[in-house]
Amino acid sequence: MANSSKILIIGGTGYIGRHISKASLALGHPTFLLVRESSASNPEKAKLLESFKASGAIIVNGSLEDQASLVEAIKKVDVVISAVKGPQLGDQLNIIKAIKEIGTIKRFLPSEFGNDVDRTHAVEPAKTMFANKAKIRRAIEAEGIPYTYVSSNCFAGLFLPSLGQPGLSSPPRDKAVISGDGNAKVVFVKEEDIGTFTIKAVDDPRALNKILYLRLPANTYSINDLVALWEKKIGKTLEKTYLSEEEVLKKIAESPFPVNAMLSTGHSIFVKGDQTNFEIGPDGVEASQLYPEVKYTTVEEYLGQYV
Amino acid sequence: MANSSKILIIGGTGYIGRHISKASLALGHPTFLLVRESSASNPEKAKLLESFKASGAIIVNGSLEDQASLVEAIKKVDVVISAVKGPQLGDQLNIIKAIKEIGTIKRFLPSEFGNDVDRTHAVEPAKTMFANKAKIRRAIEAEGIPYTYVSSNCFAGLFLPSLGQPGLSSPPRDKAVISGDGNAKVVFVKEEDIGTFTIKAVDDPRALNKILYLRLPANTYSINDLVALWEKKIGKTLEKTYLSEEEVLKKIAESPFPVNAMLSTGHSIFVKGDQTNFEIGPDGVEASQLYPEVKYTTVEEYLGQYV
Known part of the structure; x- marks a missing residue:
C-alpha cells in the first residue's frame, strides 16, 4: 500500500x-x-x-x-x-x-x-x-x-479566538486591536x-x-475581513484601533524574549503579509x-x- | 583604573x-x-x-x-x-x-x-x-x-505590572490569578x-x-505577599484564583511555542520557586x-x- x-x-x-x-x-x-x-x-x-x-x-x-x-x-x-x-x-x-x-x-x-x-x-x-x-x-x-x-x-487555535492577536480565549465583543492596516492576507x-x-x-x-x-x-482572510465576518456573526460593530508598523516595531524592541518572539512573528504575518505576499x-x-x-x-x- | x-x-x-x-x-x-x-x-x-x-x-x-x-x-x-x-x-x-x-x-x-x-x-x-x-x-x-x-x-518591567503574570501593563484592581500556592519566593x-x-x-x-x-x-516576595502589598497600596482586596500545578502543566502542554516558553518559565519561577529554593x-x-x-x-x- x-x-x-x-x-x-x-x-x-x-x-x-x-x-x-x-x-x-x-x-x-x-x-x-x-x-x-x-x-x-x-x-x-x-x-x-x-x-x-x-x-x-x-x-x-x-x-x-x-x-x-x-x-x-x-x-x-x-x-x-x-x-x-x-x-x-x-x-x-x-x-x-x-x-x-x-x-x-x-x-x-x-x-x-x-x-x-x-x-x-x-x-x-x-x-x-x-x-x-x-x-x-x-x-x-x-x-x-x-x-x-x-x-x-x-494555528487556528492560537490566532482565531483572538482575531489575530494571541491571548484571548474568545473573540472580542467590544474592541479590536489591529496591527498594520489590516489588509494583509493571512491563512488560519x-x-x-x-x-x-x-x-x-x-x-x-x-x-x-x-x-x-x-x-x-476558504481560510485566507485579511484581519479587516475577519473582523467584519465576526461583526456580522454577532450583529455588532467593534471599535477598531490600528497600530502603525512603527508602533509595532517599538513594542517589539521594548519587549523581552519570548514576548518579542510572538510580537515579531505577528509583525511578519499581519503587517508584512508574509504568508501570502508571494x-x-x-x-x-x-x-x-x-x-x-x-x-x-x-x-x-x-x-x-x-x- | x-x-x-x-x-x-x-x-x-x-x-x-x-x-x-x-x-x-x-x-x-x-x-x-x-x-x-x-x-x-x-x-x-x-x-x-x-x-x-x-x-x-x-x-x-x-x-x-x-x-x-x-x-x-x-x-x-x-x-x-x-x-x-x-x-x-x-x-x-x-x-x-x-x-x-x-x-x-x-x-x-x-x-x-x-x-x-x-x-x-x-x-x-x-x-x-x-x-x-x-x-x-x-x-x-x-x-x-x-x-x-x-x-x-x-525583570521587574515584565513581571511586576502584572503581579507575576506577564501580559498586563498595570496591576489588576479586581482579580489576581496565582500559579501554585503563591508561597514561592521570587526576586524582581x-x-x-x-x-x-x-x-x-x-x-x-x-x-x-x-x-x-x-x-x-527588599525585592524578594512571594506572590501572596506581593498581592497583599498591592492590596494595601490600593486599599482594596482582590479576588484570588489559584491554579494548581496540574492546571499549569495542562496549559503549558496545550500551548504552542513561544506561549509555552513563557508559561513554563513561569512554572519554574512561581510554582517551583527556582529563584530561591537553594x-x-x-x-x-x-x-x-x-x-x-x-x-x-x-x-x-x-x-x-x-x-
Missing part, C-alpha cells in the same frame, strides 16, 4: 505534534513515537501517550541528545516527522546525521508548521527563529535527504487539519522535495489542491463556536 | 542589553557595541544607537554569523558581554571561539539574566531553554575562559539595576568565575552584598507608580 509507510514522530505529544500523531494513527500508518523516559512524570503527557498507545502507537524511549537511541528509533521506520519546539530546533542536526547514517529513510519532515521560512520579512527575534529553521532546510538539502517542508501558516488552519494534510503528504511523490503550503482558499513557485505545492478530499474546518465554521 | 576595562556588548540594544549599555557608559567604561548594519533600518534601534553614540559609545559593525567581524570587535576590548536573545544563544559558541583565539579577554559574561540555569526544576520548553544556556556555560568552562554568569531573576529586579550590577561585576575579582545572583532582599553556594556571590552602594529600586517603590 502506498500510504502504509512506517512513521516515527519526534515531539509527537507537543502542541502540533499530537495532531500529527493522531492523524498518522487515523490514516493507518504504523506509528512510532520517540519519547523521553521523563515524559511519564508529566501527567498531561502520560495521559496523551496512553490514548495513543490504545490506538496502536508504539512508544520508543529516546531523545535528540541520545544519538544511539535516535539511530535505533529511525531504523524502525520509513518516514521521520519532527515537531520539536523552538529551543530544540538546532538539535535536529542529530536527526539529519542519523538519517544520513541509516540511508533508507524515504522522507523527512523537519519541524516547520508556520510561515515559509525562506520567504519572510521578519525583524528580530523572529528573523533568527526563521533563519534557524532555514539552516535545518539547508542541512537536509546538503545531505541529499528526501524531504517535505510543511508551511501550515497560522485548524490544528487537526494540519495533522491530516501533513500525513497525506508523507507518501505522496508530488510533495517530494517540495514545500507543502496550507494556503486554504506566489507559490516550482519548489512548492498547495495542500487543498493536492488533497481536495480533505474537508477542512473553515474559518467561518470555527468562529461559529463562539457566537 | 580598576573599573575602566573596555567593554564590548553584543545585543546592546535589546530589552536588557540596552540597560547594560547605558550602565557601561554611565560607569565610565569605553563601550563598544557590536551592531548589524541592517539595524539602521529599524527606526527604534537607530534612535537608541544615536543616543548611545552621543554618550560616547563606539559602534562596531558585525554579527555573530560573521566570525571575522567578531574577532575584530573582540580584539578591541578587555571584557565581552553578550545579551543576545533565545534564538541566538547557540551562536554564542562563535564568541567563545573568538575569545579563545584572541586569548586576552579578561572576562566574558554570556547571555543569562534570569534563573540560575544549573538549578531549575523546569518542564519543557523552558527546560531546554535553560539547558541551552547551561551548554554555553560548559563550553566557556571547557575553554578556561574567565567568566561571570549573571542570574538576575525576574528593575532592568536599570540589572545593568548597573552587571557592569559593577566585570572588573571585580570577587565575581570572577562565579554566578552573580541578584537576590535583592542556598547560594561557593560558586556564587550575591550582588547587593558585593555592592551595597547601589541604591536599587525596591518593589514597593516600583508598585507605587501604579497606585
